[in-house]
Amino acid sequence: MPEPIHTPEGDVHVFPRYLAGLPGHADPSFEPVAHWPHYHLDEGECQLVIASPDHRIKIGWFGDDYDIWQISAAKDAVSAATWTARINQNTPPELVHGLTSALAAEYDPESETFLKSSSYRWTDGVQPLLDAGWERQPLARGLVNIVSPDNLAGATIDIVNSDPTADAVTLWAGPPGWGTRAEFVFSARTPKHLIAATAAEFVNPAPVVREARNFPRRLAQLATLAPVPQVPAARSGATTGRRSAGADGIPRPASVPASPAGRRR
Template sequence: MSDQPEDERWREYRVTPRYLAGMGFSGDPAFTPVSHWPRHDPDDDNLCQLLHTSPDGRIRIGWFGDDYDPVKVTAAEDAVGPVRWTALFNQNFPPEITAGFTSALARDWEPDAEHFLARPSIYWDDNVAPLLDAGWERLETSEPGTVELRAPDGQAGAWIDTRSYGREDETVVLWAGPEGYLTRAEATFSSDTPSHLIAATATALNDPTPIVRERHMIHRDVEHLVRLEPVTARAQPRTGAPTPLDAKHAAVTAALHRAAHSEPGARRAQAARIRTTHPRPRPSAAPASSARVDASAARTATRPRR
Protein backbone atom coordinates (compact mmCIF):
# COMPACT_ATOMS: atom_id res chain seq x y z
CA MET A 1 0.00 0.00 0.00
CA SER A 2 2.94 2.36 0.54
CA ASP A 3 3.50 2.73 -3.22
CA GLN A 4 0.00 4.12 -3.79
CA PRO A 5 -0.40 7.75 -4.86
CA GLU A 6 -1.00 10.00 -1.86
CA ASP A 7 -4.49 11.04 -2.97
CA GLU A 8 -5.46 7.38 -3.42
CA ARG A 9 -4.46 6.58 0.17
CA TRP A 10 -7.03 9.04 1.51
CA ARG A 11 -9.81 8.10 -0.86
CA GLU A 12 -12.98 6.63 0.71
CA TYR A 13 -14.27 3.18 -0.19
CA ARG A 14 -17.22 1.03 0.77
CA VAL A 15 -15.72 -2.13 2.26
CA THR A 16 -17.35 -5.56 1.94
CA PRO A 17 -17.50 -7.76 3.97
CA ARG A 18 -17.95 -5.23 6.74
CA TYR A 19 -16.27 -7.37 9.39
CA LEU A 20 -12.91 -6.85 7.66
CA ALA A 21 -13.18 -3.04 7.61
CA GLY A 22 -11.22 -2.50 10.85
CA MET A 23 -11.71 0.18 13.48
CA GLY A 24 -11.33 3.32 11.41
CA PHE A 25 -10.35 6.56 13.17
CA SER A 26 -12.53 6.27 16.28
CA GLY A 27 -15.31 4.38 17.98
CA ASP A 28 -18.01 7.00 17.36
CA PRO A 29 -20.59 4.61 15.83
CA ALA A 30 -20.37 2.29 18.84
CA PHE A 31 -21.34 5.12 21.20
CA THR A 32 -24.01 6.78 19.04
CA PRO A 33 -26.89 4.60 20.34
CA VAL A 34 -26.14 5.74 23.92
CA SER A 35 -25.13 9.32 23.18
CA HIS A 36 -28.16 10.52 25.17
CA TRP A 37 -26.90 8.77 28.31
CA PRO A 38 -24.76 10.60 30.88
CA ARG A 39 -21.22 11.17 29.61
CA HIS A 40 -18.08 11.33 31.73
CA ASP A 41 -14.64 12.47 30.61
CA PRO A 42 -12.05 11.08 33.05
CA ASP A 43 -8.73 12.83 33.64
CA ASP A 44 -5.97 12.36 31.08
CA ASP A 45 -4.15 9.94 33.40
CA ASN A 46 -7.16 7.62 33.54
CA LEU A 47 -7.00 4.53 31.34
CA CYS A 48 -10.64 5.09 30.42
CA GLN A 49 -10.76 8.16 28.18
CA LEU A 50 -14.56 8.34 27.78
CA LEU A 51 -17.39 6.77 29.73
CA HIS A 52 -21.11 6.62 29.06
CA THR A 53 -23.36 5.21 31.77
CA SER A 54 -27.03 4.38 31.85
CA PRO A 55 -29.03 6.95 33.85
CA ASP A 56 -29.00 4.66 36.88
CA GLY A 57 -25.30 3.80 36.51
CA ARG A 58 -25.87 0.06 36.12
CA ILE A 59 -24.47 -0.07 32.56
CA ARG A 60 -21.04 1.34 31.74
CA ILE A 61 -19.59 1.73 28.24
CA GLY A 62 -15.97 2.86 28.26
CA TRP A 63 -13.51 3.93 25.57
CA PHE A 64 -9.88 2.92 26.15
CA GLY A 65 -8.55 4.44 22.93
CA ASP A 66 -5.00 3.10 22.84
CA ASP A 67 -5.76 -0.17 24.63
CA TYR A 68 -6.02 -3.66 23.17
CA ASP A 69 -9.77 -3.61 23.87
CA PRO A 70 -10.76 0.02 23.27
CA VAL A 71 -14.47 -0.59 23.96
CA LYS A 72 -15.47 -2.25 27.22
CA VAL A 73 -19.08 -2.72 28.34
CA THR A 74 -20.14 -3.90 31.79
CA ALA A 75 -23.46 -4.37 33.54
CA ALA A 76 -24.37 -4.79 37.22
CA GLU A 77 -27.48 -5.17 39.34
CA ASP A 78 -26.86 -1.74 40.86
CA ALA A 79 -24.45 1.13 40.30
CA VAL A 80 -22.01 0.06 43.01
CA GLY A 81 -22.52 -3.69 42.80
CA PRO A 82 -20.20 -6.32 41.29
CA VAL A 83 -20.12 -6.66 37.51
CA ARG A 84 -22.55 -9.29 36.21
CA TRP A 85 -21.11 -9.52 32.70
CA THR A 86 -18.46 -7.94 30.46
CA ALA A 87 -18.21 -7.45 26.69
CA LEU A 88 -14.93 -6.44 25.04
CA PHE A 89 -14.40 -5.21 21.47
CA ASN A 90 -10.79 -5.10 20.34
CA GLN A 91 -8.86 -2.51 18.33
CA ASN A 92 -9.76 -4.08 14.95
CA PHE A 93 -13.46 -4.66 15.57
CA PRO A 94 -15.55 -2.26 13.44
CA PRO A 95 -17.50 0.12 15.72
CA GLU A 96 -20.39 -0.02 13.25
CA ILE A 97 -20.79 -3.67 14.29
CA THR A 98 -20.30 -2.88 17.98
CA ALA A 99 -23.26 -0.52 17.51
CA GLY A 100 -25.43 -3.61 17.05
CA PHE A 101 -24.63 -4.50 20.65
CA THR A 102 -24.99 -1.01 22.11
CA SER A 103 -28.23 -0.41 20.19
CA ALA A 104 -29.78 -3.53 21.71
CA LEU A 105 -28.44 -2.52 25.11
CA ALA A 106 -29.97 0.97 24.84
CA ARG A 107 -33.33 -0.56 23.91
CA ASP A 108 -33.09 -2.91 26.91
CA TRP A 109 -32.54 -0.26 29.54
CA GLU A 110 -35.53 1.04 31.48
CA PRO A 111 -35.78 2.25 35.07
CA ASP A 112 -36.15 -0.73 37.39
CA ALA A 113 -36.03 -3.17 34.42
CA GLU A 114 -33.45 -5.94 34.14
CA HIS A 115 -33.75 -7.24 30.59
CA PHE A 116 -30.07 -6.42 30.07
CA LEU A 117 -29.32 -8.75 33.01
CA ALA A 118 -31.35 -11.67 31.65
CA ARG A 119 -29.81 -15.08 32.20
CA PRO A 120 -28.17 -16.52 29.08
CA SER A 121 -30.04 -19.20 27.19
CA ILE A 122 -29.19 -22.81 28.04
CA TYR A 123 -28.93 -23.39 24.29
CA TRP A 124 -25.63 -22.34 22.74
CA ASP A 125 -27.20 -21.64 19.35
CA ASP A 126 -29.35 -18.82 20.72
CA ASN A 127 -26.15 -16.76 20.91
CA VAL A 128 -25.37 -17.18 17.21
CA ALA A 129 -28.75 -17.97 15.64
CA PRO A 130 -28.38 -15.16 13.03
CA LEU A 131 -25.15 -16.77 11.81
CA LEU A 132 -26.66 -20.26 11.60
CA ASP A 133 -29.65 -18.83 9.75
CA ALA A 134 -27.24 -17.21 7.29
CA GLY A 135 -25.56 -20.52 6.51
CA TRP A 136 -22.44 -20.32 8.66
CA GLU A 137 -20.95 -23.79 8.98
CA ARG A 138 -20.38 -25.66 12.23
CA LEU A 139 -16.91 -27.19 12.24
CA GLU A 140 -16.53 -30.84 13.15
CA THR A 141 -12.97 -30.36 14.43
CA SER A 142 -13.86 -28.25 17.46
CA GLU A 143 -12.23 -28.96 20.81
CA PRO A 144 -14.47 -31.08 23.08
CA GLY A 145 -16.86 -28.85 24.99
CA THR A 146 -16.71 -26.07 22.42
CA VAL A 147 -18.55 -25.14 19.23
CA GLU A 148 -16.98 -23.32 16.27
CA LEU A 149 -18.73 -21.70 13.35
CA ARG A 150 -17.18 -20.39 10.15
CA ALA A 151 -18.52 -17.85 7.65
CA PRO A 152 -19.01 -19.01 4.04
CA ASP A 153 -15.92 -17.02 2.98
CA GLY A 154 -13.83 -18.54 5.79
CA GLN A 155 -12.76 -15.09 7.01
CA ALA A 156 -14.94 -14.84 10.12
CA GLY A 157 -16.19 -17.17 12.79
CA ALA A 158 -17.60 -17.76 16.24
CA TRP A 159 -16.26 -19.77 19.17
CA ILE A 160 -18.54 -20.89 22.00
CA ASP A 161 -17.54 -22.63 25.23
CA THR A 162 -20.32 -25.00 26.32
CA ARG A 163 -18.51 -26.35 29.40
CA SER A 164 -18.98 -25.26 33.00
CA TYR A 165 -17.35 -21.93 33.76
CA GLY A 166 -17.14 -19.04 36.16
CA ARG A 167 -18.84 -15.66 35.80
CA GLU A 168 -15.73 -13.95 34.40
CA ASP A 169 -14.81 -16.66 31.90
CA GLU A 170 -14.97 -15.91 28.19
CA THR A 171 -17.68 -18.07 26.67
CA VAL A 172 -18.43 -16.52 23.25
CA VAL A 173 -15.98 -14.94 20.82
CA LEU A 174 -16.95 -13.45 17.47
CA TRP A 175 -13.93 -12.90 15.22
CA ALA A 176 -12.94 -11.86 11.72
CA GLY A 177 -9.74 -11.50 9.71
CA PRO A 178 -6.35 -13.21 9.65
CA GLU A 179 -4.64 -13.93 12.96
CA GLY A 180 -2.44 -11.09 14.17
CA TYR A 181 -2.57 -7.99 16.35
CA LEU A 182 -3.09 -5.70 13.36
CA THR A 183 -5.63 -7.86 11.51
CA ARG A 184 -7.80 -9.99 13.83
CA ALA A 185 -11.06 -8.41 14.99
CA GLU A 186 -12.61 -9.90 18.12
CA ALA A 187 -15.68 -9.35 20.28
CA THR A 188 -15.53 -11.32 23.54
CA PHE A 189 -18.43 -11.94 25.91
CA SER A 190 -18.27 -13.29 29.46
CA SER A 191 -20.45 -16.16 30.61
CA ASP A 192 -23.43 -14.18 31.95
CA THR A 193 -23.86 -11.94 28.91
CA PRO A 194 -27.50 -12.19 27.77
CA SER A 195 -27.85 -14.30 24.64
CA HIS A 196 -30.04 -11.76 22.87
CA LEU A 197 -27.29 -9.11 23.12
CA ILE A 198 -24.71 -11.46 21.60
CA ALA A 199 -27.20 -12.37 18.87
CA ALA A 200 -27.70 -8.67 18.10
CA THR A 201 -23.94 -8.36 17.60
CA ALA A 202 -23.96 -11.44 15.37
CA THR A 203 -26.72 -9.89 13.29
CA ALA A 204 -24.65 -6.73 12.78
CA LEU A 205 -21.56 -8.83 12.02
CA ASN A 206 -23.36 -10.63 9.19
CA ASP A 207 -25.09 -7.51 7.83
CA PRO A 208 -24.24 -7.20 4.10
CA THR A 209 -24.19 -3.38 4.28
CA PRO A 210 -20.67 -2.09 3.48
CA ILE A 211 -18.69 0.12 5.84
CA VAL A 212 -16.86 3.23 4.59
CA ARG A 213 -13.12 3.46 5.17
CA GLU A 214 -10.23 5.44 3.72
CA ARG A 215 -7.93 3.30 1.59
CA HIS A 216 -4.94 3.41 3.96
CA MET A 217 -7.07 1.98 6.78
CA ILE A 218 -7.25 -1.43 5.09
CA HIS A 219 -4.27 -3.50 6.23
CA ARG A 220 -2.13 -4.98 3.48
CA ASP A 221 -2.82 -8.51 4.79
CA VAL A 222 -6.56 -7.90 4.50
CA GLU A 223 -6.91 -5.91 1.29
CA HIS A 224 -6.99 -8.99 -0.95
CA LEU A 225 -9.92 -10.37 1.06
CA VAL A 226 -12.26 -7.38 0.66
CA ARG A 227 -14.21 -5.73 -2.12
CA LEU A 228 -13.70 -1.96 -2.39
CA GLU A 229 -16.19 0.36 -4.07
CA PRO A 230 -15.16 4.03 -4.41
CA VAL A 231 -17.43 6.46 -2.56
CA THR A 232 -16.41 9.72 -4.24
CA ALA A 233 -14.28 10.97 -7.08
CA ARG A 234 -10.52 10.87 -6.61
CA ALA A 235 -9.43 13.48 -4.09
CA GLN A 236 -7.44 16.48 -5.27
CA PRO A 237 -3.83 16.91 -4.05
CA ARG A 238 -3.59 18.95 -0.89
CA THR A 239 -1.90 22.34 -1.00
CA GLY A 240 -1.00 24.96 1.58
CA ALA A 241 -0.60 24.51 5.33
CA PRO A 242 -1.72 21.21 6.90
CA THR A 243 -5.27 21.19 8.20
CA PRO A 244 -6.33 19.57 11.50
CA LEU A 245 -7.59 16.60 9.47
CA ASP A 246 -4.17 16.33 7.78
CA ALA A 247 -2.53 16.19 11.21
CA LYS A 248 -4.99 13.51 12.30
CA HIS A 249 -4.20 11.42 9.22
CA ALA A 250 -0.47 11.82 9.80
CA ALA A 251 -0.74 10.71 13.44
CA VAL A 252 -2.68 7.57 12.54
CA THR A 253 -0.33 6.70 9.69
CA ALA A 254 2.68 7.08 12.00
CA ALA A 255 1.08 4.83 14.60
CA LEU A 256 0.32 2.16 12.00
CA HIS A 257 3.87 2.36 10.67
CA ARG A 258 5.34 1.86 14.14
CA ALA A 259 3.04 -1.07 14.81
CA ALA A 260 3.88 -2.72 11.49
CA HIS A 261 7.60 -2.69 12.31
CA SER A 262 7.32 -3.85 15.90
CA GLU A 263 6.99 -7.34 17.33
CA PRO A 264 3.50 -8.76 16.74
CA GLY A 265 1.17 -8.10 19.66
CA ALA A 266 0.24 -11.11 21.76
CA ARG A 267 -3.31 -12.08 22.53
CA ARG A 268 -5.00 -10.47 25.48
CA ALA A 269 -4.44 -13.39 27.86
CA GLN A 270 -0.72 -13.51 27.12
CA ALA A 271 0.55 -9.95 26.80
CA ALA A 272 0.64 -6.54 28.41
CA ARG A 273 -1.33 -3.65 27.00
CA ILE A 274 0.13 -2.01 23.90
CA ARG A 275 0.15 1.77 23.63
CA THR A 276 1.37 4.47 21.24
CA THR A 277 2.35 8.10 21.68
CA HIS A 278 -0.65 9.06 19.51
CA PRO A 279 -3.76 7.78 21.34
CA ARG A 280 -6.67 6.78 19.15
CA PRO A 281 -9.12 9.71 18.86
CA ARG A 282 -11.89 9.36 21.44
CA PRO A 283 -15.46 9.09 20.18
CA SER A 284 -17.44 12.29 20.03
CA ALA A 285 -20.67 10.37 20.58
CA ALA A 286 -22.54 12.89 18.46
CA PRO A 287 -26.19 11.87 17.90
CA ALA A 288 -26.79 10.09 14.63
CA SER A 289 -29.26 7.60 13.26
CA SER A 290 -28.20 4.02 13.88
CA ALA A 291 -29.22 0.94 12.01
CA ARG A 292 -31.84 -1.14 13.72
CA VAL A 293 -30.47 -4.52 14.73
CA ASP A 294 -32.94 -7.24 15.64
CA ALA A 295 -32.07 -10.68 16.95
CA SER A 296 -33.28 -13.61 14.87
CA ALA A 297 -36.50 -15.38 15.79
CA ALA A 298 -36.24 -18.39 18.07
CA ARG A 299 -35.10 -21.49 16.27
CA THR A 300 -37.69 -24.21 15.91
CA ALA A 301 -35.37 -27.19 15.66
CA THR A 302 -34.32 -29.13 18.75
CA ARG A 303 -31.12 -27.57 20.06
CA PRO A 304 -28.28 -29.11 22.05
CA ARG A 305 -28.03 -28.09 25.68
CA ARG A 306 -24.84 -26.84 27.22
Protein backbone atom coordinates in the same frame (compact mmCIF):
# COMPACT_ATOMS: atom_id res chain seq x y z
CA MET B 1 7.30 -11.53 -5.28
CA PRO B 2 3.71 -10.84 -4.13
CA GLU B 3 1.29 -9.13 -6.47
CA PRO B 4 0.87 -5.41 -5.76
CA ILE B 5 -2.43 -4.39 -4.19
CA HIS B 6 -4.26 -1.79 -6.25
CA THR B 7 -6.80 0.08 -4.14
CA PRO B 8 -9.08 2.92 -5.25
CA GLU B 9 -8.40 6.47 -4.19
CA GLY B 10 -10.54 8.36 -1.71
CA ASP B 11 -13.32 6.67 0.25
CA VAL B 12 -14.24 3.07 -0.46
CA HIS B 13 -17.04 0.72 0.42
CA VAL B 14 -15.70 -2.36 2.23
CA PHE B 15 -17.39 -5.73 2.18
CA PRO B 16 -17.74 -7.87 4.20
CA ARG B 17 -18.01 -5.29 6.95
CA TYR B 18 -16.27 -7.49 9.50
CA LEU B 19 -13.01 -6.98 7.59
CA ALA B 20 -13.24 -3.18 7.61
CA GLY B 21 -11.12 -2.48 10.70
CA LEU B 22 -11.13 0.99 12.24
CA PRO B 23 -12.30 4.00 10.25
CA GLY B 24 -10.77 7.41 9.88
CA HIS B 25 -14.26 8.88 10.15
CA ALA B 26 -16.40 9.46 13.24
CA ASP B 27 -16.88 6.39 15.41
CA PRO B 28 -20.52 5.23 15.17
CA SER B 29 -20.34 2.81 18.12
CA PHE B 30 -21.42 5.45 20.66
CA GLU B 31 -24.25 7.03 18.67
CA PRO B 32 -27.03 4.96 20.31
CA VAL B 33 -25.92 6.08 23.80
CA ALA B 34 -24.95 9.67 22.98
CA HIS B 35 -27.74 10.89 25.28
CA TRP B 36 -26.36 8.99 28.30
CA PRO B 37 -24.01 10.71 30.79
CA HIS B 38 -20.37 10.96 29.64
CA TYR B 39 -17.44 10.97 32.04
CA HIS B 40 -14.07 12.01 30.61
CA LEU B 41 -11.15 10.71 32.67
CA ASP B 42 -7.80 12.48 32.73
CA GLU B 43 -5.87 9.75 34.56
CA GLY B 44 -5.48 6.06 33.82
CA GLU B 45 -5.97 4.01 30.70
CA CYS B 46 -9.73 4.46 30.46
CA GLN B 47 -10.37 7.77 28.72
CA LEU B 48 -14.15 7.86 28.66
CA VAL B 49 -17.02 6.14 30.47
CA ILE B 50 -20.56 6.35 29.12
CA ALA B 51 -23.08 5.10 31.67
CA SER B 52 -26.80 4.56 31.74
CA PRO B 53 -28.58 7.13 33.93
CA ASP B 54 -28.61 4.70 36.88
CA HIS B 55 -25.04 3.52 36.16
CA ARG B 56 -26.05 -0.11 35.78
CA ILE B 57 -24.63 -0.21 32.25
CA LYS B 58 -21.13 1.13 31.68
CA ILE B 59 -19.23 1.50 28.41
CA GLY B 60 -15.55 2.20 28.90
CA TRP B 61 -13.41 3.49 26.06
CA PHE B 62 -9.66 2.82 26.21
CA GLY B 63 -8.53 4.71 23.11
CA ASP B 64 -4.91 3.56 22.99
CA ASP B 65 -5.26 0.11 24.52
CA TYR B 66 -5.86 -3.33 23.03
CA ASP B 67 -9.41 -3.92 24.31
CA ILE B 68 -10.58 -0.42 23.52
CA TRP B 69 -14.25 -0.99 24.36
CA GLN B 70 -15.12 -2.61 27.67
CA ILE B 71 -18.83 -2.93 28.37
CA SER B 72 -20.52 -4.26 31.49
CA ALA B 73 -23.88 -4.45 33.22
CA ALA B 74 -24.69 -4.90 36.91
CA LYS B 75 -27.78 -5.09 39.09
CA ASP B 76 -27.00 -1.66 40.56
CA ALA B 77 -24.43 1.11 40.34
CA VAL B 78 -21.99 -0.38 42.88
CA SER B 79 -22.35 -4.14 42.39
CA ALA B 80 -19.85 -6.30 40.53
CA ALA B 81 -20.63 -6.75 36.85
CA THR B 82 -23.11 -9.48 36.00
CA TRP B 83 -21.54 -9.77 32.55
CA THR B 84 -18.80 -8.12 30.54
CA ALA B 85 -17.81 -7.70 26.92
CA ARG B 86 -14.30 -6.83 25.72
CA ILE B 87 -13.81 -5.59 22.18
CA ASN B 88 -10.39 -5.10 20.67
CA GLN B 89 -8.77 -2.36 18.60
CA ASN B 90 -9.23 -4.11 15.24
CA THR B 91 -13.00 -4.31 15.50
CA PRO B 92 -15.09 -2.20 13.12
CA PRO B 93 -17.20 0.13 15.30
CA GLU B 94 -20.19 -0.62 13.07
CA LEU B 95 -20.23 -4.06 14.71
CA VAL B 96 -20.02 -2.52 18.19
CA HIS B 97 -22.98 -0.35 17.18
CA GLY B 98 -25.08 -3.51 17.13
CA LEU B 99 -24.43 -4.09 20.83
CA THR B 100 -24.77 -0.48 21.97
CA SER B 101 -27.98 -0.12 19.94
CA ALA B 102 -29.46 -3.15 21.66
CA LEU B 103 -28.50 -1.83 25.09
CA ALA B 104 -29.89 1.64 24.41
CA ALA B 105 -33.15 0.23 23.06
CA GLU B 106 -33.57 -2.18 25.96
CA TYR B 107 -32.53 0.03 28.85
CA ASP B 108 -35.25 1.07 31.25
CA PRO B 109 -34.85 1.99 34.92
CA GLU B 110 -37.36 -0.71 35.85
CA SER B 111 -36.01 -3.41 33.53
CA GLU B 112 -33.48 -6.18 34.08
CA THR B 113 -33.74 -7.79 30.66
CA PHE B 114 -30.24 -6.58 29.76
CA LEU B 115 -28.94 -8.52 32.79
CA LYS B 116 -30.49 -11.93 32.17
CA SER B 117 -30.94 -14.38 29.34
CA SER B 118 -34.38 -15.69 28.57
CA SER B 119 -32.75 -18.78 27.04
CA TYR B 120 -30.03 -21.17 28.11
CA ARG B 121 -29.37 -22.53 24.64
CA TRP B 122 -25.95 -21.51 23.41
CA THR B 123 -27.22 -21.46 19.83
CA ASP B 124 -29.45 -18.46 20.53
CA GLY B 125 -26.45 -16.16 20.84
CA VAL B 126 -25.12 -17.06 17.40
CA GLN B 127 -28.37 -17.83 15.60
CA PRO B 128 -27.88 -14.98 13.07
CA LEU B 129 -24.65 -16.66 11.94
CA LEU B 130 -26.30 -20.07 11.61
CA ASP B 131 -29.24 -18.52 9.73
CA ALA B 132 -26.75 -16.95 7.30
CA GLY B 133 -25.28 -20.35 6.50
CA TRP B 134 -22.13 -20.20 8.60
CA GLU B 135 -20.80 -23.70 9.25
CA ARG B 136 -20.92 -25.35 12.65
CA GLN B 137 -17.82 -27.46 13.13
CA PRO B 138 -17.52 -30.58 15.35
CA LEU B 139 -17.12 -30.12 19.09
CA ALA B 140 -13.43 -29.96 20.07
CA ARG B 141 -12.11 -29.65 23.65
CA GLY B 142 -15.45 -28.34 24.87
CA LEU B 143 -15.56 -25.62 22.22
CA VAL B 144 -18.01 -25.19 19.39
CA ASN B 145 -16.66 -23.27 16.41
CA ILE B 146 -18.80 -21.63 13.76
CA VAL B 147 -17.04 -20.33 10.65
CA SER B 148 -18.11 -18.02 7.84
CA PRO B 149 -18.13 -19.31 4.25
CA ASP B 150 -14.91 -17.38 3.51
CA ASN B 151 -13.24 -18.74 6.69
CA LEU B 152 -12.39 -15.16 7.69
CA ALA B 153 -14.82 -14.78 10.60
CA GLY B 154 -16.45 -16.97 13.14
CA ALA B 155 -17.59 -17.66 16.68
CA THR B 156 -16.11 -19.85 19.40
CA ILE B 157 -18.44 -20.96 22.19
CA ASP B 158 -17.30 -22.66 25.39
CA ILE B 159 -20.14 -25.02 26.33
CA VAL B 160 -18.28 -26.83 29.14
CA ASN B 161 -16.86 -24.22 31.53
CA SER B 162 -19.35 -23.54 34.33
CA ASP B 163 -17.57 -20.48 35.76
CA PRO B 164 -20.08 -17.60 35.47
CA THR B 165 -17.24 -15.09 34.96
CA ALA B 166 -15.40 -17.12 32.31
CA ASP B 167 -15.06 -16.03 28.70
CA ALA B 168 -17.84 -17.97 27.03
CA VAL B 169 -18.36 -16.58 23.52
CA THR B 170 -15.83 -15.02 21.18
CA LEU B 171 -16.89 -13.45 17.90
CA TRP B 172 -13.88 -12.89 15.66
CA ALA B 173 -12.95 -11.70 12.20
CA GLY B 174 -9.81 -11.29 10.14
CA PRO B 175 -6.54 -13.20 9.98
CA PRO B 176 -4.62 -13.85 13.20
CA GLY B 177 -2.36 -11.04 14.34
CA TRP B 178 -2.24 -8.07 16.68
CA GLY B 179 -3.12 -5.66 13.88
CA THR B 180 -5.69 -7.73 11.96
CA ARG B 181 -7.81 -10.01 14.21
CA ALA B 182 -11.01 -8.39 15.51
CA GLU B 183 -12.56 -9.90 18.63
CA PHE B 184 -15.59 -9.56 20.86
CA VAL B 185 -15.22 -11.61 24.06
CA PHE B 186 -18.41 -12.09 26.11
CA SER B 187 -18.50 -13.52 29.62
CA ALA B 188 -20.73 -16.45 30.46
CA ARG B 189 -23.70 -14.52 31.84
CA THR B 190 -24.06 -12.18 28.87
CA PRO B 191 -27.69 -12.36 27.69
CA LYS B 192 -27.92 -14.41 24.52
CA HIS B 193 -30.06 -11.81 22.77
CA LEU B 194 -27.34 -9.17 23.20
CA ILE B 195 -24.74 -11.49 21.70
CA ALA B 196 -27.17 -12.21 18.86
CA ALA B 197 -27.62 -8.46 18.24
CA THR B 198 -23.86 -8.21 17.82
CA ALA B 199 -23.62 -11.31 15.65
CA ALA B 200 -26.31 -9.91 13.37
CA GLU B 201 -23.97 -7.06 12.42
CA PHE B 202 -21.38 -9.58 11.23
CA VAL B 203 -23.82 -10.82 8.59
CA ASN B 204 -25.31 -7.42 7.77
CA PRO B 205 -24.85 -7.21 3.97
CA ALA B 206 -24.40 -3.43 3.91
CA PRO B 207 -20.80 -2.34 3.25
CA VAL B 208 -19.09 0.30 5.38
CA VAL B 209 -17.01 3.30 4.34
CA ARG B 210 -13.25 3.57 4.86
CA GLU B 211 -10.41 5.74 3.54
CA ALA B 212 -8.51 3.77 0.93
CA ARG B 213 -5.14 5.34 1.70
CA ASN B 214 -5.30 4.22 5.35
CA PHE B 215 -6.86 0.82 4.81
CA PRO B 216 -4.64 -2.00 6.18
CA ARG B 217 -2.85 -3.76 3.34
CA ARG B 218 -3.44 -7.24 4.73
CA LEU B 219 -7.18 -6.64 4.99
CA ALA B 220 -7.21 -5.10 1.50
CA GLN B 221 -5.99 -8.46 0.21
CA LEU B 222 -9.05 -10.17 1.68
CA ALA B 223 -11.93 -7.69 1.51
CA THR B 224 -13.79 -6.27 -1.49
CA LEU B 225 -13.19 -2.53 -1.94
CA ALA B 226 -15.27 -0.36 -4.25
CA PRO B 227 -15.00 3.43 -4.74
CA VAL B 228 -17.64 5.56 -3.08
CA PRO B 229 -19.21 7.89 -5.67
CA GLN B 230 -17.89 11.41 -5.28
CA VAL B 231 -20.27 14.08 -3.95
CA PRO B 232 -19.72 17.83 -4.28
CA ALA B 233 -20.04 18.62 -0.57
CA ALA B 234 -16.84 18.30 1.42
CA ARG B 235 -16.83 15.60 4.07
CA SER B 236 -16.43 16.99 7.56
CA GLY B 237 -15.24 15.37 10.74
CA ALA B 238 -12.58 13.11 9.22
CA THR B 239 -9.52 12.68 11.36
CA THR B 240 -6.18 11.03 11.15
CA GLY B 241 -3.61 10.00 13.70
CA ARG B 242 -4.34 8.56 17.14
CA ARG B 243 -7.86 8.08 18.41
CA SER B 244 -9.21 11.26 19.97
CA ALA B 245 -12.47 12.83 21.07
CA GLY B 246 -14.35 15.34 18.97
CA ALA B 247 -16.03 18.51 20.13
CA ASP B 248 -19.19 16.56 20.93
CA GLY B 249 -17.25 14.24 23.24
CA ILE B 250 -17.68 11.21 20.98
CA PRO B 251 -14.40 9.39 20.24
CA ARG B 252 -12.89 9.60 16.79
CA PRO B 253 -10.89 6.55 15.79
CA ALA B 254 -7.67 6.54 13.82
CA SER B 255 -7.25 4.14 10.92
CA VAL B 256 -4.21 2.63 12.58
CA PRO B 257 -4.50 2.25 16.36
CA ALA B 258 -1.61 3.22 18.57
CA SER B 259 0.65 0.44 19.82
CA PRO B 260 0.53 -0.54 23.51
CA ALA B 261 3.81 1.30 24.06
CA GLY B 262 2.23 4.53 22.89
CA ARG B 263 -0.95 4.45 24.89
CA ARG B 264 -1.87 7.06 27.45
CA ARG B 265 -0.70 6.67 31.04
